[in-house]
Amino acid sequence: MVLGCQMNLSDSERVKSVIEAMGFTPTENEAEASLLGVLSCSVRQKPIDKVYNKIYVWNRQKNHRNIITFVSGCVLPNDREKFLKLFDFVFPMSELNDFPNMLKNYGIVTPLSLNHSNSQLLEGGNKMIFPLPSTTGETPFKPIKKLNQNPDKPILPVNQDIFGLWNVKPSYQSSFEAFVPIQNGCDKFCSFCAVPYTRGREISRPSTDILDEIKSLMAEGYKTITLLGQNVNSYGLDREGELSFAQLLQQIGELGNQLQNPCWVYFTSPHPRDMSRDVIETIATYQVLAKQIHLPLQSGDDQVLIKMNRKHNLDRYRESVGQIRELIPQATLFTDIIVGFTGETEEQFQNTLKSFEEFQFNMAYIAMYSPRPGAQSYRWDDDIPPATKKDRLHNLSETLETISFNYNQKLIGSQVKVLVKDKERKTGFLSGYTEGKIVTRIKSKDVSLIGKFVVLQVTEASGFSIAGELVL
Numbered sequence: 001m002v003l004g005c006q007m008n009l010s011d012s013e014r015v016k017s018v019i020e021a022m023g024f025t026p027t028e029n030e031a032e033a034s035l036l037g038v039l040s041c042s043v044r045q046k047p048i049d050k051v052y053n054k055i056y057v058w059n060r061q062k063n064h065r066n067i068i069t070f071v072s073g074c075v076l077p078n079d080r081e082k083f084l085k086l087f088d089f090v091f092p093m094s095e096l097n098d099f100p101n102m103l104k105n106y107g108i109v110t111p112l113s114l115n116h117s118n119s120q121l122l123e124g125g126n127k128m129i130f131p132l133p134s135t136t137g138e139t140p141f142k143p144i145k146k147l148n149q150n151p152d153k154p155i156l157p158v159n160q161d162i163f164g165l166w167n168v169k170p171s172y173q174s175s176f177e178a179f180v181p182i183q184n185g186c187d188k189f190c191s192f193c194a195v196p197y198t199r200g201r202e203i204s205r206p207s208t209d210i211l212d213e214i215k216s217l218m219a220e221g222y223k224t225i226t227l228l229g230q231n232v233n234s235y236g237l238d239r240e241g242e243l244s245f246a247q248l249l250q251q252i253g254e255l256g257n258q259l260q261n262p263c264w265v266y267f268t269s270p271h272p273r274d275m276s277r278d279v280i281e282t283i284a285t286y287q288v289l290a291k292q293i294h295l296p297l298q299s300g301d302d303q304v305l306i307k308m309n310r311k312h313n314l315d316r317y318r319e320s321v322g323q324i325r326e327l328i329p330q331a332t333l334f335t336d337i338i339v340g341f342t343g344e345t346e347e348q349f350q351n352t353l354k355s356f357e358e359f360q361f362n363m364a365y366i367a368m369y370s371p372r373p374g375a376q377s378y379r380w381d382d383d384i385p386p387a388t389k390k391d392r393l394h395n396l397s398e399t400l401e402t403i404s405f406n407y408n409q410k411l412i413g414s415q416v417k418v419l420v421k422d423k424e425r426k427t428g429f430l431s432g433y434t435e436g437k438i439v440t441r442i443k444s445k446d447v448s449l450i451g452k453f454v455v456l457q458v459t460e461a462s463g464f465s466i467a468g469e470l471v472l
């Protein structure tokens with residue numbers, strides 16, 4: 001189970017490779033799995049609640065079948081301590097390469113190293129029941145051991161082991177959309193955010209490795225590639241002699257020019273403080289770099305931004321948006337916003353509302369503030385009543401919808417290139433998105449188009465999507 005952001009999704013592709021290399025076969029059916037894990041997200045409470053729900057179910061199942069459980073991903077020290085009591089294995093992603101050894105050291109035989117004399121094959125081949133040494137005389141899978149359970153070993157400091165994780169060849173989940181980690185961790189310490197405490201300090205992946213991975217994805221015909229990191233545009237700042245983010249984008253742009261395979265390369269998330277003109281110019285220059293920019297604002301009020309320790313103000317943000325509009329006028333603009341942050345006054349919220357009118361966002365991921373253990377603001381009063389937070393969320397969403405609708409409506413009558421992603425729930429339709437990531441409904445039942453680019457005549461527009469017919 002993968003919770004949280006695209007980074008966890010990307011990590012899960014490497015987890016899958018490591019587990020498959022041990023001889024396990026992936027299964028969609030949880031009831032037949034012997035090894036069950038969660039890539040968790042401590043950044044919000046909701047995913048953590050889901051982890052607890054899941055592990056209680058799995059632990060109940062241990063009374064009648066043999067399973068091993070693990071948790072990794074973004075886990076705060078506090079949550080980690082609690083998980084140690086519930087999961088068989090708890091480890092940070094940077095220790096993924098040790099996972100086979102962790103299993104081996106605790107006497108768990110993996111399918112590849114299996115000796116048939118001391119194991120049982122389940123029906124259906126190589127989904128295994130593991131012969132665990134019973135140390136307690138009780139159910140063999142009652143508490144096993146947990147690795148990395150030394151509370152003195154913090155997850156926070158820079159962990160160079162992350163390079164080991166990056167060196168694992170991922171088992172991409174999609175044959176046409178890929179995520180490529182370029183950077184891990186965060187040095188910004190926004191007061192509401194726990195990421196620096198779960199992912200550690202910023203580390204850049206070597207550009208040679210990134211470019212190799214991207215080159216092979218482009219050569220294989222991947223249609224979208226998303227560069228991932230908590231602060232992608234501070235790429236390279238942690239290592240002398242490394243490319244800057246703009247230079248990395250230039251190299252990717254050159255690869256796109258050489259290979260000539262149609263592809264859209266996105267990145268997420270950049271920080272407004274580090275959004276240089278160089279980066280925007282590079283996106284404008286190279287066709288392969290998608291004309292969609294996700295630039296988290298978080299609040300449209302300078303005092304709130306200071307309290308959030310965002311290290312940018314509205315003017316800095318305005319400067320970048322001005323450059324985007326000047327150099328890439330066709331680009332769509334996405335953002336992240338928190339409403340109801342500690343002490344946010346009505347006037348401060350109204351400034352956020354005004355910023356929506358000013359910046360004309362196509363999409364905003366709006367969250368009601370909730371304090372996260374480990375983050376600085378956890379110690380402050382969460383003093384905005386839930387009803388006020390809800391009102392602000394609703395208010396902002398309505399404004400966003402109107403802005404987005406006005407933009408989408410102007411697309412009616414035009415032809416747009418769309419990547420077909422899936423079938424729609426409604427029969428006779430497919431879904432996809434434009435280069436600007438506008439959700440698109442396509443009138444067609446032809447599932448062979450999934451994973452391909454098509455051209456669409458736009459006939460309809462709504463708040464957050466467009467619809468149309470294929471141009472043959």
Ligand code: SF4
Nearest residue numbers: 186188189190193195
């Ligand atoms: S920039 Fe701020 S919000 Fe983003 S990961 Fe770092 S601390 Fe969290």
